[in-house]
Amino acid sequence: MGPDQQPAPSPDSGPRLAITSATPGEAGAVVLTVVGSLDFYTAAAFITAVREAFDAGADVVRVDLGGVGFCDSSGLAVLVRAHKAAQRDGRRFTICSPGHVLNRMFALTALDTVLDITTDIASAPNGEANSGS
Helix, strand or coil, X not given: CCCCCCCCCXXXXXXXXXXXXXXXXXXXXXXXXXXXXXXXXXXXXXXXXXXXXXXXXXXXXXXXEEEEEEECHHHHHHHHHHHHHHHHCCCEEEEECCCHHHHHHHHHCCHHXXXXXXXXXXXXXXXXXXXXX
16 A cells, blocks of 8 residues: 555444434425445445435435535445435435535536536525436
8 A cells, every 4th residue: 555545444433424314494305414424334324314304205305415525436326326216206306515526526427417416505496306317
């Protein structure tokens, strides 16, 4: 391993992802605030939280990714899965507040043309189904 490389994170290195849920006062909407790493080790917890929000009756799930410091291909994959599931069910899944690194990943993978992404929670659309494909 070179001097600028770091070892891969271990699944037993403590809590790597925190997800809190809130209802913003808008009927049928849930905001999930995600802090930590969205990766191979935490993807299942993330998709479970999204599924639980939809199962509880949410028509709109906004995911605040402002606190995500790391995202790998597994993280990107669960974002796509959540988007597709919401779209299939006529619901809305919006990614809010992604930082510079996530925005760059979305652009490099062309997911910025597929996913519903907004700069912050306040500007997130509501109601209608996702406009991306």
